[in-house]
Amino acid sequence: MCRTNVSTVVPPRHPTRLDGHQIQHDDARRVGVLHGPKGSSSARDNTSSKARHDSICFPYSEIGGAPALIVSPHHPRFLSLATRERLEKAMRAGIVVPQGLIAHGRGEAFDYILGEETLPAASAATSAAAALLLTAKHPVVSVNGNTAALAGREIVNLSLAISAPIEVNLFHRTRRRERLIAAYLKRLGSEEVLGIGEAASNAIRGIASQRRRTDPRGIGQADVVLIPLEDGDRAEALSRDGKKVIAIDLNPLSRTSRAASVSIVDNVIRAIPALTDAYNKMKKMPRDRLERLASEFDNQRNLAKAIQEMIQYLRGWA
Amino acid sequence: MCRTNVSTVVPPRHPTRLDGHQIQHDDARRVGVLHGPKGSSSARDNTSSKARHDSICFPYSEIGGAPALIVSPHHPRFLSLATRERLEKAMRAGIVVPQGLIAHGRGEAFDYILGEETLPAASAATSAAAALLLTAKHPVVSVNGNTAALAGREIVNLSLAISAPIEVNLFHRTRRRERLIAAYLKRLGSEEVLGIGEAASNAIRGIASQRRRTDPRGIGQADVVLIPLEDGDRAEALSRDGKKVIAIDLNPLSRTSRAASVSIVDNVIRAIPALTDAYNKMKKMPRDRLERLASEFDNQRNLAKAIQEMIQYLRGWA
Ligand SMILES: CC(C)(COP(=O)(O)O)[C@@H](O)C(=O)OP(=O)(O)OC[C@H]1O[C@@H](n2cnc3c(N)ncnc32)[C@H](O)[C@@H]1O
Ligand SMILES: CC(C)(COP(=O)(O)O)[C@@H](O)C(=O)OP(=O)(O)OC[C@H]1O[C@@H](n2cnc3c(N)ncnc32)[C@H](O)[C@@H]1O
Numbered sequence: 001m002c003r004t005n006v007s008t009v010v011p012p013r014h015p016t017r018l019d020g021h022q023i024q025h026d027d028a029r030r031v032g033v034l035h036g037p038k039g040s041s042s043a044r045d046n047t048s049s050k051a052r053h054d055s056i057c058f059p060y061s062e063i064g065g066a067p068a069l070i071v072s073p074h075h076p077r078f079l080s081l082a083t084r085e086r087l088e089k090a091m092r093a094g095i096v097v098p099q100g101l102i103a104h105g106r107g108e109a110f111d112y113i114l115g116e117e118t119l120p121a122a123s124a125a126t127s128a129a130a131a132l133l134l135t136a137k138h139p140v141v142s143v144n145g146n147t148a149a150l151a152g153r154e155i156v157n158l159s160l161a162i163s164a165p166i167e168v169n170l171f172h173r174t175r176r177r178e179r180l181i182a183a184y185l186k187r188l189g190s191e192e193v194l195g196i197g198e199a200a201s202n203a204i205r206g207i208a209s210q211r212r213r214t215d216p217r218g219i220g221q222a223d224v225v226l227i228p229l230e231d232g233d234r235a236e237a238l239s240r241d242g243k244k245v246i247a248i249d250l251n252p253l254s255r256t257s258r259a260a261s262v263s264i265v266d267n268v269i270r271a272i273p274a275l276t277d278a279y280n281k282m283k284k285m286p287r288d289r290l291e292r293l294a295s296e297f298d299n300q301r302n303l304a305k306a307i308q309e310m311i312q313y314l315r316g317w318a
Numbered sequence: 319m320c321r322t323n324v325s326t327v328v329p330p331r332h333p334t335r336l337d338g339h340q341i342q343h344d345d346a347r348r349v350g351v352l353h354g355p356k357g358s359s360s361a362r363d364n365t366s367s368k369a370r371h372d373s374i375c376f377p378y379s380e381i382g383g384a385p386a387l388i389v390s391p392h393h394p395r396f397l398s399l400a401t402r403e404r405l406e407k408a409m410r411a412g413i414v415v416p417q418g419l420i421a422h423g424r425g426e427a428f429d430y431i432l433g434e435e436t437l438p439a440a441s442a443a444t445s446a447a448a449a450l451l452l453t454a455k456h457p458v459v460s461v462n463g464n465t466a467a468l469a470g471r472e473i474v475n476l477s478l479a480i481s482a483p484i485e486v487n488l489f490h491r492t493r494r495r496e497r498l499i500a501a502y503l504k505r506l507g508s509e510e511v512l513g514i515g516e517a518a519s520n521a522i523r524g525i526a527s528q529r530r531r532t533d534p535r536g537i538g539q540a541d542v543v544l545i546p547l548e549d550g551d552r553a554e555a556l557s558r559d560g561k562k563v564i565a566i567d568l569n570p571l572s573r574t575s576r577a578a579s580v581s582i583v584d585n586v587i588r589a590i591p592a593l594t595d596a597y598n599k600m601k602k603m604p605r606d607r608l609e610r611l612a613s614e615f616d617n618q619r620n621l622a623k624a625i626q627e628m629i630q631y632l633r634g635w636a
Contacts, residue, residue: 088416098406098419105423112571113431253430253635307636311629317571318625 080108080116083150083269090149094180097172100146103229110250111267113310118274121306122266128297129226129246129262130278131290136224136244139164140194144171147228147268148181154272155228156188161276164226167195167218171231173210194218206237219243226275227256228268235259248272252306263299265306398426398434401468401587408467412498415490418464421547428568429585431628436592439624440584446615447544447564447580448596449608454542454562457482458512462489465546465586466499472590473546474506479594482544485513485536489549491528512536524555537561544593545574546586553577566590570624581617583624 072078087104090096118126133139141159143166148155159166168181175197182193194200200213202220211234214220225238228248232255238245239259247260248271257263264271282290390396405422408414436444451457459477461484466473477484486499493515500511512518518531520538529552532538543556546566550573556563557577565578566589575581582589600608 084417084420087420091416098409098416099402101416101419102402102405102423102426105420105425106427107423108420109424109427109569112569251427251430304636307632311632311636314625314629314632318622318629 087146087149090145094177095184096145096149097177099172100144100149103146104150107229107250107267110252110265110310113313114250114265114306115313116267118266118270119306119309121302121309122264122271123274124305125262125264125297125299125302126266126271126274126278127282128294128302129264129275130282131285131293131297132224132244132246132262133162133164133226133275133279134282134285135287135290135294136164136222138222139224139226140218140222141166142169142219142225142227142230143167143181143185144169144229145177145181148184151228151268151272152185153188154269154276156185156190158272158276158279159190162279165192165194165218166190167215168193169195169211169214169219169227169234171211171234173213204234204237204241206240207233212237227260228272230256232256232259252303252310257303258300261299262294262297263303263306265303405464405467408463412495413502414463414467415495417490418462418467422464422468425547425568425585428570428583428628431631432568432583432624433631434585436584436588437624437627439620439627440582440589441592442623443580443582443615443617443620444584444589444592444596445600446612446620447582447593448600449603449611449615450542450562450564450580451480451482451544451593451597452600452603453605453608453612454482454540456540457542457544458536458540459484460487460537460543460545460548461485461499461503462487462547463495463499466502469546469586469590470503471506472587472594474503474508476590476594476597477508480597483510483512483536484508485533486511487513487529487532487537487545487552489529489552491531522552522555522559524558525551530555545578546590548574550574550577570621570628575621576618579617580612580615581621581624583621 084104087096087101091098091101139162141155141162141164143155155166158164166185168178168185170177170181178196182196185193194215194217195213199215199217202214202216203212204214204219205212211231219225219238222243224244224246226246226248227235227238230247230249235245235247235256236259239261245260245262247256247263248266248268249257249260249263250265250267251257252263252265257265264275266274285293402422405414405419409416409419432440457480459473459480459482461473473484476482484503486496486503488495488499496514500514503511512533512535513531517533517535520532520534521530522532522537523530529549537543537556540561542562542564544564544566545553545556548565548567553563553565553574554577557579563578563580565574565581566584566586567575567578567581568583568585569575570581570583575583582593584592603611
């Protein structure tokens with residue numbers, strides 16, 4: 001990916017403290033692409049040296065003592081690079097695990113071949129997800145390290161908008177990380193965060209290790225669970241437990257995407273605010289219409305549509 | 319991705335010390351897939367609980383104090399998980415940068431949609447690359463953190479087989495990392511490693527920062543440069559400098575892939591040994607045939623073929 005080094009440093013648009021580390025909270029729902037497919041007319045095609053040598057910049061990764069590269073916001077990959085930077089800092093702060101960086105890279109690649117935008121299959125899934133949440137008795141929002149770092153503020157806004165509690169649910173579970181993430185979400189405005197320490201006294205059947213633990217006031221009693229970036233085992237176990245699962249996962253082939261009732265194949269950064277918007281817009285719909293929307297949604301067919309969208313994008317290159 | 323936790327720990331097959339960290343050097347050229355596309359008849363489809371709960375295992379990531387998960391070698395994603403583990407350890411050892419984990423994740427996703435195997439387009443590029451190396455005056459193998467960690471031994475074997483020096487060339491350049499990587503490659507059998515410290519006294523035109531530096535005895539005088547996992551700026555600058563560039567990059571859409579003379583769209587873990595094999599097999603070919611092979615290779619057309627192969631794989635799922 002192209003990077004460049006220029007001079008001045010721009011202050012983050014919505015600076016948020018992340019355990020002593022400065023994390024950039026731009027509310028970008030769209031991340032630029034390096035260059036577009038053949039025939040693409042978008043500005044994304046443009047890796048002009050102007051864009052790459054502009055003067056309002058952020059320092060790009062001071063890694064292992066290597067001098068920081070400074071990247072211009074006009075750089076076609078500015079938002080993508082800023083997001084990487086944010087995750088790296090969140091790793092240093094203990095919120096994101098190293099495996100979370102690898103997971104992010106996987107997400108990035110799938111996002112490339114979606115053209116890094118919210119396509120029709122994701123929008124359809126978002127409507128079905130909003131319908132599920134609007135008709136749920138006990139909806140719960142599950143949060144892990146990557147989701148907190150990438151979309152902490154947006155997750156808190158969603159939780160408040162839909163009156164669903166947030167539960168921290170980690171793949172690599174430690175007390176320290178649970179507490180760090182809960183504290184971070186509270187600083188972003190969450191009133192309560194479930195699933196911390198002893199509070200996670202329930203267990204999901206069919207899962208070994210600490211990953212099975214859930215909060216009886218949260219996922220334990222939930223009928224609908226939103227799981228961004230979940231691993232396949234847990235997604236499958238939650239479904240087997242009779243819960244409706246809404247996944248957000250850029251990989252339409254993952255077991256999580258396959259196991260969920262509704263899979264939103266989109267970047268969590270774009271998907272969470274889109275879900276909040278859809279929820280707010282659909283609030284006044286009659287209940288029977290919402291129920292029909294949710295029950296008529298065919299997840300496997302919609303995943304096939306998401307894969308078709310990726311094929312479409314790749315075709316533009318071949 | 320599915321993971322499981324079982325009991326015993328298996329010793330690495332070819333243990334190598336990596337700056338005090340134990341890194342597994344399996345010579346796997348193939349990494350299993352989670353589950354195959356529709357109609358796939360391969361064993362890869364099989365995420366049986368037998369496979370997931372077997373008893374010969376390796377400890378999977380003791381991350382941020384989280385208890386290690388133990389993964390069976392019969393686990394369908396064993397090799398992929400072991401590779402992640404290896405990169406993580408290499409990051410702790412200072413060889414791989416955090417951004418390298420994100421880059422690896424991107425590679426993983428593109429590898430998924432290749433079915434995690436070496437497909438015809440990659441094999442065609444490998445033959446052209448071997449022909450270029452066989453007819454080169456000064457071939458050089460460029461190595462960064464990820465390549466050293468993922469295929470250090472294989473890179474050293476290639477360098478010896480083709481009598482081309484290794485030059486360390488880092489995106490995130492520090493003296494410490496250069497030296498760590500050089501020492502690691504020397505432990506794996508490399509006689510000399512170029513590009514370290516003051517030795518990198520040349521500069522590639524059109525590149526700012528430390529990334530422009532090259533060794534006059536290596537890339538400085540090279541006519542053919544092998545660059546696994548290179549960034550786009552440097553790949554383009556090397557080409558502009560009149561060098562023939564052989565890229566190994568799982569992303570067929572990257573600027574590196576586009577800028578190279580020959581792009582091998584394959585995992586560096588499989589591509590390096592395949593290139594060594596091709597070189598050895600083609601050694602006796604007459605020079606004019608090798609020259610024709612190299613000059614007739616159409617990289618853009620072959621990249622389109624690699625993209626078609628990805629589309630083919632995705633179609634199996636849609
Ligand atoms: C993400 C990770 C490391 C979190 O660990 P922890 O914080 O301990 O709970 C853990 O849950 C994990 O390893 O998950 P998986 O790698 O199995 O699955 C992550 C999925 O999310 C996808 N993904 C990555 N980044 C994004 C993203 N930004 N938006 C949506 N999906 C994403 C990625 O393609 C992959 O399919
Ligand atoms: C890889 C990285 C971090 C190395 O840094 P350093 O060690 O400081 O030189 C740096 O060169 C970088 O950021 O590169 P890019 O991210 O621009 O490009 C890496 C490319 O390699 C691809 N890739 C990742 N893993 C593999 C892999 N295992 N085999 C082949 N290609 C791979 C990935 O898809 C991406 O297109």
